Amino acid sequence: MTGGTQARFRSWWLIKYPLLFATALLFLFPIVALVMSCFKTGRDLMRYGITFSTLIPQTFDFKNFTYLAEGSNGIYLDWYKNSLILTTFQTGLSLFFSSLVGYGLGVYKFAGRNFLFVLVLFVLLVPLQILILPLYTMMINLGGMDTYWGVLLPFLVSPFAIFFFRQYAIGIPKDYLDAGRVDGLNEYAIYFKITAPLMAPAFGAMAILMAQQSWNQFLWPLIVMRTTKMLTLPIGLNTLLTPYGNNYNMLISGAAMASVPIITVFFFFQKYFMSGLTTGGIKG
């Protein structure tokens, strides 16, 4: 590389990284503002919004956090528990089922395979929101209202994850499967012992996306969950937003604490995230 291009290269860095950094700060700003607001009384926030004096708290008072555990008979902890249970089951089960289907569509040639794949693509384009009404009447008939399984049941298979696992499974060399067959493994054992471990990056990438979707799911639990004790975090926090909720002390610190688990999951699986997405990915 000549001296001239190297100098140009350096000066490009001096424009690029400050630009990227400034944008990143802008993206982080609302989250920082949320964290700082936790130390403000709910009444001030309701009256003035987040002000510049909110962003630089004079005192660090943690009473909003203790209020989370104690306020309204610990209702916030109930919501937290509900969200944790639902997200764990939904993420785990939909990863399991979707990977089975995606794997099946990716590695086997069988009658109806293309038809099933077209159905997966079709389902990807159906807005789930329009299915809400019939699912609602269905849930009433099945007795699933206000229960965990009522929230879980319709969304245990994710068409997006199926699509993703299929793309990933196509890339697995057939020799691995044949080696397993020679060793006397049946097709299901091959999945559990050989291919599932090979798909670990795909599981990592999908774990983040599924957990994020499930933790933040709004419309369906809003309809299924009826009693205050059964609400999930987003729905519970939303009730605090209404004029009648009037509980901004719990809302702000509650919103901040609600974001902790999902951000933790992200950092935990992050290294799989990019590699998983790239290898499976949305190639043409």
Next chain:
Amino acid sequence: MKSLNSTMRIAPYVFAAPFIVAFLCFYLYPIIITILMSFQNVVPGQTSFIGLVNYGKIVDSDFLDALRVGFIYTFLTIAILVPVPIIFAVLLNSGARRLNSVHRAMYFLPSLVSVVVAGTIFRLLFASTDKAVVNSLLKLVGIGPVDWLLGGAVPAMFLMVLLATWRWSGVNLIYFLSGLQAIPEELYEAAQMDGANPIQRFFRITLPLLKPTIIFVTTISIFGGFAMFEESYIFWQGLSPNNVGLTMVGLLFKRGFQQGDLGMASTYGLVLMVIVFTLSILQLKLFGFFRKED
């Protein structure tokens, strides 16, 4: 050996079974019920077929408002959330690896936060008082104070699009990054040898080879744009002044759950599905997705 072959024949169907069951129970059946309900007057206890009456009632002022909000919101989100993440993906695809992955994570962070949390922060940052962060900045340049939520269609749309931009930029960035990483490095090296400058390389190599990803992101954006509900619900709880935040799903929710007219709500659901399908297919045609030589 015979039993091995028979498991091999059955196995793919066992693997596919969860989808087949879910498709029949939670997609096909509900769609059929939706179509049926659209021809019915659904009152608890006495449901009656009323032919095309619901379809005759589709176009009213609420519907036109929802349609307008849907089109503007979808257009604006695509106009921002496709080109901007592409530029940032290109910037983050070269240079210092460590620094890039830190930036990537920072852009992605907002998408992890639930829409309720995001909406709450935005409501407080964009509060109508002149003390709130955004209005106090605007005051410095002599504007405001703006009543963002209740001050008319323009600030309302601005707020919804901004929230979407904040939440989804990082996700689209990741899609485009994974698309970029599938482009062979040799192409750029060859182009550089031929004396192509970075701008030429971007338009001649990057953009054409990124086409599948652009198609994918545009498709999910059309889908997400028209099916938008939660952002608006967090801001106005379903009751926005002059319908500035009313979306198609909002209309479905209003007719179905707030007014109890499941028949009419189903009709709107089908209308939404037709809009999303038509636009997606049109867009795919426009991009030449159905041409075999691609």
